[in-house]
Amino acid sequence: MVTRKLNVGLLGCGTVGRGLVELVARNHTLIRQRTGVELAITRILVRDAGKERPGVERNLLTTHPEKVIDNGCDLVVELIGGIEPARALIQRSLARSKHVVTANKALLALDGFSIMKAAEIQKVRLGFEASVCGGIPIIRALRNGLVGNQIHSLRGILNGTCNYILTRMTEDRVDFNDALAEAQAKGFAEADPTLDIDGHDAAQKLKILAELAFHAHVPAQAVLVEGIRHITADDIQAARELGYVIKHIAAAECSGDCMSLQVHPVLLPGKHQLAGIRDENNAVLVRGDAVGEMVFSGKGAGSLPSASAVLSDVVDIACHQGGFSASQGKVLDTHAPDDHGKHYLRFPVDDPSAIAAITTVLERNGIGIARAAAVWAKSASAQNQVRVLTQDCLRSTVETSLRDISASGVEKGQGIALRVMD
Ligand SMILES: NC(=O)c1ccc[n+]([C@@H]2O[C@H](COP(=O)([O-])OP(=O)(O)OC[C@H]3O[C@@H](n4cnc5c(N)ncnc54)[C@H](OP(=O)(O)O)[C@@H]3O)[C@@H](O)[C@H]2O)c1
Structure with missing residues (x-):
């Protein structure tokens, strides 16, 4: 097999960035044998170059973005997170005809359409597998594997923190605050867990999935969002007595020219395919006209599962250079029908x-x-x-x-x- 070199510039070396460095070091020989692609991380942008980062070569670190982007790399991986400077650095990379891989759901939910458009204009590819459901290849499934289907609906557990809290409340019969404190102690929930427990993180992910599944532009305000902080141990117990479990579900449906998107806690029958998804795991149930129902489940976050998704985009782009991302833009009526x-x-x-x-x-x-x-x-x-x-x-x-x-x-x-x- 002919070996091709791919130089990767990395923006950010935190939880996911360090996972990517580790995974490339661990598996680059395997990747070369399987795909013929020789991966090399050429420079890494960080905020604090003096910070201790086991396993990361110190001489790769820089605090100057141009030394990463304008340094002869073929592809830029953005793992900084948030809106700025991530957006400006992605736009700059695309303008210099670099392929881009990002895990940034907040940015994609806010501005994904214009970023995809910029990639399309430059004829480069944009990968964002890690932005939704960490290690689960749901973006690839919607973009490629299920492309021959009309997707009618998606239902998923997209936020690991909410699922962890509801699992603890159900299995250990603890109340919401104790379950949240445990999620924080185990590192699943942020110090400020608002985005997770009020449903906004799941809403951002649902918007990204729905745009891919329905080939439509979804305004952020189209997603009806409800969190889990008002669920009590009594509610969990009452649901159990009725044969149900309470789960935080993100649901998108498309019918004709209308779609509805909702994120909310619901009672699921104990035998439902999403009812058994425990702890911080994620799952998505997709219904397509040809395949019927399919469930994707696994680790929705974490250093190596997310790095695995980033790496899958990097290798996919390396193996299929020349293709470029197609932007979407059909406008659908997002007025939610009465449930x-x-x-x-x-x-x-x-x-x-x-x-x-x-x-x-x-x-x-x-x-x-x-x-x-x-x-x-x-x-x-x-x-x-x-x-x-x-x-x-x-x-x-x-x-x-x-x-x-x-x-x-x-x-x-x-x-x-x-x-x-x-
Ligand atoms: N964590 C997960 O499990 C997970 C899962 C899926 C997707 N994601 C997404 O992946 C992205 C990265 O998440 P993360 O958890 O890895 O974040 P993180 O641990 O906070 O790491 C962020 C990295 O970006 C660097 N950085 C931040 N601001 C910067 C700036 N202004 N200039 C230069 N460098 C800057 C930081 O540098 P220093 O190290 O010097 O501070 C750090 O290395 C986010 O978009 C997140 O939503 C995360």
Whole structure:
């Protein structure tokens, strides 16, 4: 096999960047044997060149971007993260006709379309496998393997922190704050976990996947986002008693010229394919017109799983130089249709006999009730509750009923209304 050299300039040498350096050092002979590509990381941009970085050659480090980008490299890997200077450095690399690989979901969700367009104009390729679901090759599957399908829907667990917290709450019966503290102690959750637990990280990833799957431009505000901080240990227990588990699900559906994108906690039947995805793992369930349903699952983050995805892009570009990324841009109606399905409702109340007033309002609004229970608090710090599992009904009717119940004065505090997915 003829060997071709590929010089890689690396921007950023943190969690994923160091993983990439390690993986290239460990597997470059294997990669050469399998593909004929001899990889070499030529320079590495960092903020602090004096920082200790085991396994990284110190003389490769620089704090000057031009020494990485304008130094004869063929491809630039951006692993800095955030919007600036990552965006400017990617644009500069593309303008100099370098292929680019990035793991930057925040930037792609904000400005992916114009970055893809710039790559297309320069006839270079843009790889972003590591931006969604770390080591799981879902981007490649949507771009290549499933290209002969019309994708109807995607449903996934896209945020490892939320899944870790909900798994701990379900399996160890701890409350939200304890599970979050454990996720932080294990390094799965950031010191400021807001982006994860309020659903925005999953929304950014869903936007990237939906644009690929539906070949459409998705405005950021089209994604309806709900996080998990209002889920209590009682909700998890109540779901379990009904045969469900609570998962944080990102869902995108496309039908004709309309698509809907939602990120929210839902009740999944215990046998659902996504119900068994535990801890910090991610999974995506894709439904295409030819393949039917397929599940992709595995490690959604971490140094080596993410570096594995970055490396797959680098090698793919090295083996298929000459191709360039196609930009997408079809405009679809993103007005979410009214959801129809069962709902789990929980109302904090002073007196559990409020169940009569609550079920009366629901029935008056046409919502059938599958189960309803008045639950007395088990401790002085807990609150009495009314819990309801509805029959299939419209989400808008549920929201009207929640407003009516709140106005009636029987609800004492913040309740919950979760969708049930079959
Ligand atoms: N961590 C994961 O598991 C994971 C998974 C999938 C995708 N990603 C994505 O991968 C990207 C990198 O994440 P990470 O976790 O590896 O980040 P990180 O650990 O914070 O590393 C960032 C690197 O960029 C360098 N850097 C930051 N600002 C810079 C600046 N202004 N100029 C020059 N260098 C700068 C830092 O230099 P110093 O080392 O000198 O501070 C550091 O080496 C992000 O887009 C992230 O969303 C991460």
